[in-house]
Amino acid sequence: MNSFGKVFRVSVFGESHGSAIGVLIDGCPPGIKLSPDDFMQDLSRRRSGAKGTTPRSETDTPDILSGVFNGITTGAPLMLMTRNSDRRPGDYDEFRNIPRPGHADYTAAVKYSGFADMRGSGHFSGRITWGLVAAGVIAKIILQPSLVKAKLISAGGIDDIEKAVSNALSEGDSIGGIIECRISDPHKALGEPFFYPVESAISHAVFAIPAVKGIEFGSGFRAASMKGSEHNDSFVDETGKTLTNNAGGINGGITNGNEIVFRVAVKPTSSIAVKQQTFDFGRKEMTWLNVKGRHDTCIALRAPVIVEAAAAIALADLLMIDRAIHGSRG
C-alpha cells in the first residue's frame, strides 16, 4: 500500500535515520531529459533552511540508479535515492515508553507490534516526503505546459507569516498554516467517475503528506454557506472558460480547463520545546514530556513543494489513464 497511482506509479521507502530514503517510479515515459540537477530546486524548497525550519543538514542530491541512460529516461523503472548522512538516533530513544503527543509513536508501536523503527519517526518521518518531491519533479514535466504552483497563504491564523513564525519560535511553540495550490493551463477531461475523480486522486495523494488535516477544492468549505445562484460558475465562451471558479476547475470530478485550485490545512508541528503532560506507558502514570532535538516551528513552510508534488503525481496518473482509454487528445 506504499504506492500511489494506477499507471504512473510512485512508491516511497526509507526511514528518517535509516541508511537511505528514496522513491521508485514506474510508468514514466521514455525520452525525458533528466539529470540530478533537475531535482535540486524542488528538493531545496523542501529542505528550506529559513527561520522556522529544522536545521538538519542533508545534501539531498538524488542518485539516479536506474531508468535513465545518457541523461534520458528509458521507459524502465526509475530508482531515485539519497543517503541519510546526518543521523542522530540518540535523540529519540526515550520515546518508546512515552509516545509523543501528535506523533505516530503510539500508533506505529501498536500497528507494527513493537517492531517499527522509531528513530526520528522512522518511516513516518517528514523526511520520507523527499521521494514524493522527487517524483513530483517528473510528474510536472509530464504535465507540461500545465504549471503546478503552491504557496503558504497563512500561518498560525494570520497572513503575516514571518511574524507568526517569529512569535511561535520565541515561545518554543509551533504553528500550522494553509497552503493554496493552483494548476494553471490544466489538461481538460482528466478524472474518472465514479471512483477516481480529480478530487479523489489529489486528496488521496495529499493526505499522504504528514500533518495535513484538511483539503478543499474551489469554494471549498465556504460552499456550504453559499446559494446555488452564487456558487454556479457560468460558462462565458466556447473554450469552457467560466466567469467565476467556485468549482476549482472541476465539474463532476473532471477538469473543465479552468485553473485547478485547492487549499490544504497543515497542523502545527507536533514536536515542540514546551513541556507537555502525557501518559508513560511503561510506568503507567501521567508524566511531563520534554521533546528535545531539532524541529520545525512551522512545518507548513516546507510543505508547498510537497503539495505540488502530490497534485502533480495525481494529475499525471489521471492524464495517463485518460490517454489509455481515449487516446492522445487534440
Added chain:
Amino acid sequence: MNSFGKVFRVSVFGESHGSAIGVLIDGCPPGIKLSPDDFMQDLSRRRSGAKGTTPRSETDTPDILSGVFNGITTGAPLMLMTRNSDRRPGDYDEFRNIPRPGHADYTAAVKYSGFADMRGSGHFSGRITWGLVAAGVIAKIILQPSLVKAKLISAGGIDDIEKAVSNALSEGDSIGGIIECRISDPHKALGEPFFYPVESAISHAVFAIPAVKGIEFGSGFRAASMKGSEHNDSFVDETGKTLTNNAGGINGGITNGNEIVFRVAVKPTSSIAVKQQTFDFGRKEMTWLNVKGRHDTCIALRAPVIVEAAAAIALADLLMIDRAIHGSRG
C-alpha cells in the same frame, strides 16, 4: 477506475435514466446474514422525501442477484441492483448545447467525445450513489462493533437547518451544508503509510460523492490557526485514550482507537429554479437558462448516509488490508 478498494472492492454502474443502477462488491466475507430488508433503512435515508429533497419516486429495493445463498453471503461477488422506474428523459434534452452551470454536462461532453448519456446527468447523477449506500450497509456490518454515524450540522451557513431550507425553497434557490461523521469504537491500527493512510482512504471515497467540495479530519482547517501546545492530544491512559481529539482519532495516518471524526463540505445543488446566464455552445452566444425538472433544494440533506457509506467502505478495506499483513488482531 470505477472501483474503490484494494481488497474490499466496490464498483458502481448505471445511469440516472438507464434501465438499472447497481453495485458489484468483491471481497465480502462469507457467512454474513443479508436480506433486501437490511438495506432499506439506509437506502431510504438517501431517498429522503423530506422538504427540500427531490420528489422523484423510486422504490429502490435491491435485487440481490449473486453472492447470497439461503440469506447468507457465500464469499462470491455480490451483485446488487435496482431498476429505474421513474424515468423522464424529456426533462433534460435541451441541455446538450447549453451545459448547466455547476453540472458535469460540459465535462462529460468533452471527456466522452459527445457519446455520454446526458439524461438526468447520466452516470454523473447523484442517483448512482444508491450503489455506494448499498455497499456501505455491508461495510458497516464488517466493521462492527464500530458504529459509523453522520449528520448534517449546518446548512446555508446556519445551524437551523429547517429554516435554511425553507428560505432557499421560497427563493427557488439551493443551499449547501456541512456533514459531520463520527466512527465510534473504531478498530485500532487501521491505515497504511505511506500512501493509504486513513485520511487518504476516506477522502478518496468521499470525494466520489457528487457535490463534495472539502473534507477535514479532527481539528481540520482550524488546526492551521492553532499552536502545537494546543493541538497535541495528550494520552491519558494505557488504552491510548487522549484528553482532546484534535487528531480525529488518527496519528500518522493510523487509527489510535479514539473516535474518528471528519467533516465534509457539500455545495449547494447546481439545479435551481432561478434563471442563470451562461453560454450557448450551439449558437455561440450568452443566453439565459431556466432549469426545469425536479431538484433538491439542499442535496446535503440526503448526503449523510452516503458519507457514512463512503467512510465505512474505506475503513472495511483498511481493516482487511491490516488483517492480510498482520493477521487477525486480538
Added chain:
Amino acid sequence: MNSFGKVFRVSVFGESHGSAIGVLIDGCPPGIKLSPDDFMQDLSRRRSGAKGTTPRSETDTPDILSGVFNGITTGAPLMLMTRNSDRRPGDYDEFRNIPRPGHADYTAAVKYSGFADMRGSGHFSGRITWGLVAAGVIAKIILQPSLVKAKLISAGGIDDIEKAVSNALSEGDSIGGIIECRISDPHKALGEPFFYPVESAISHAVFAIPAVKGIEFGSGFRAASMKGSEHNDSFVDETGKTLTNNAGGINGGITNGNEIVFRVAVKPTSSIAVKQQTFDFGRKEMTWLNVKGRHDTCIALRAPVIVEAAAAIALADLLMIDRAIHGSRG
C-alpha cells in the same frame, strides 16, 4: 480479486443456479456501436449444442443494463447480464458430504467455511465464463484490425476430434483437448516488463477458465528440447517479420508484430457417468459415487471462444496501458 485488467477491467459475477450471471466492464472507450446481437455469435459458440456438449438450454441473450446509449458505448461502465432460466438445484444436493473428484466442491467448502453456493458448482461453474465471452466481444472490437481465433486441435490425444468424442460418450467417460489460439495482425509493442509481459497477462486470464491445466507460447514445451540455433527466429525484413516464429510473436514479453501463437491444455470434464470411488466426509469412509445430471463429454469443445475472450481481454488491457505511457502509436 474477481476482476482482471488494470485499465480495461473485467469483473464477473453469478452462480450456476443463481438468478443471474453477468459481467461489469470498466475502461471501455466511448463511441463503439454495440447491440445484444453483436454478442450472439460468440455466446452461441460457448453454448454449443454439438455432440459432446451439455444439453442445458439457456437463451443467453445479454441485457445491456448500462454504459450504452442509443446503441453506442458512452464511456461509463458496461453491465451485461443474463438471467438463469434452466435451474435444476436438485441435481447437486447429494454432493455436500461427498465432494466430486476433480471439482471445486471440497475446496469451496473449505475456503468459504461451508457457506458457498454449491448448486451446480455455484460461482465455480463453467457457466460463469458467459461474462468472460461477453467481455471478449468488446475486447476484440478494441483490438481491431487484429483478429483473435482459437480452435480445438486435438481431443483425447488424437486429431480426429469427432471420433474421440464418440468413443468417450459411448463409455460414459470424458476427454480433454488442446486449443490453439492465434492473434493475427497484432499490435506491436504490447507488454510491460518486468511484471506484465504478454505471456503473464494472457496466462493470468486464461487460467481463470475452469479446466485449463497448461499454457505454452510459440514453441512452448518443445523449446526445452531445442537448441538455440534452431529456436532463434531470424528477422527477415524491416517490419520485424521473422523467418520462423518459435517466439510466438513475443520477445522479452513484448509483441514483435508477428502472429501471437499459444496453446492451452484442457483437462477432461470432471463429471462423468462412470462410477468413481472417493471419500464420504460425512460418514468418514470410502464410497462409490455416481454423478448424475447433464455434463459435457469434452468441455474443450466449447472452450475455444473462451480462450479467445481471455486473450483479447488481456491484450486490450495491454494496448491501453501502452497507450497510457507512450500515447497513440503511429
Added chain:
Amino acid sequence: MNSFGKVFRVSVFGESHGSAIGVLIDGCPPGIKLSPDDFMQDLSRRRSGAKGTTPRSETDTPDILSGVFNGITTGAPLMLMTRNSDRRPGDYDEFRNIPRPGHADYTAAVKYSGFADMRGSGHFSGRITWGLVAAGVIAKIILQPSLVKAKLISAGGIDDIEKAVSNALSEGDSIGGIIECRISDPHKALGEPFFYPVESAISHAVFAIPAVKGIEFGSGFRAASMKGSEHNDSFVDETGKTLTNNAGGINGGITNGNEIVFRVAVKPTSSIAVKQQTFDFGRKEMTWLNVKGRHDTCIALRAPVIVEAAAAIALADLLMIDRAIHGSRG
C-alpha cells in the same frame, strides 16, 4: 506495471549494466528476522558458476536499505539492492542495428522509441531476476512451514543434464530445459476465483522470468490426452488427501492441501557462439551475426531458484489475500 502482487507487492528495478539492481517489497509483515546472509544461499543458486553458466562475476550481496531495524523487519517497505560491479557495456554496442534473434533488442527499440538502455539487454536482462530471488527468500519465510523446491528435470530433451550441457557447449550452441516445482505442506484454501486462482497467480509471476515458454500444473498437457475416469483424483481421507494428484494440488483454482506441482519450459539461451543470419536494420539487408560476450549454455540451470521465488511470491500474496477476507485460519 513493474510490480507483482496485490498485498505482498514486489517491484524490481535496474539494468544489466546500470549502476544497481534491486527490489522494493511492500506488505512484508513486521517481526521477521532478516540479515544479508539469509539471501546468500538462494542468490548463489541463481549465480551458479557451474559448467554451462555465464562466468560473469558479481558479489550479489544485498544491501538492506530500509524496512529492517536491528535485524528484524519493521513492517515498512523493504529496499534490497546490489551494485553492478562487473559492467562491460562494450560487449553489446554493435547490436543496435542488428537486433539479436531471440532477444528483446528489437521489441525494446520499438516500444521505447529508441530510448531503451540496450547494454546487456538492459532492463530485459536475466540479471534483473536478482530482485525476484531476493523477494522470494522473504516469501518463503512467510509461507513456512510450506516448502518450495524446484529442480531441472531435463535439458535439451534428455534426463542426463550434464551430458546435454557438455554437448551444447562443445557445439557453441545452447539448450533449453524443463523445471519442476513442488510446494509441499501448502496452505489450504489459497486462491481467489474468478480472476486470481492459484494457476493465474503463479503463471503471472513465472512468465515474468525471461526465457519461460510454457507452464503446466499437475497432469498439465498430458491431461488433454486423458479420460475423466483416469484424471479425477479420488479423496481418500478427511484431510482432503487424494489418491493421485493430477490436479497438482489445486481444484477450482484453490489449493486442496495436497502438494502443489507445476512444470516450466525454458527455451535455449538466445545468445550463442554459432553464427546466425538475420536482418541488419541499418543497412536494410540480411547479414551474418556473431554474438560475442559471456553467455549461459543453458539458462535453465540457473532458473530453478527463480521459479521457486516466483511461486513463493505468488503464494504469499494469495495467503495474505485469503487472510484479509477470511481472517487467520486454524
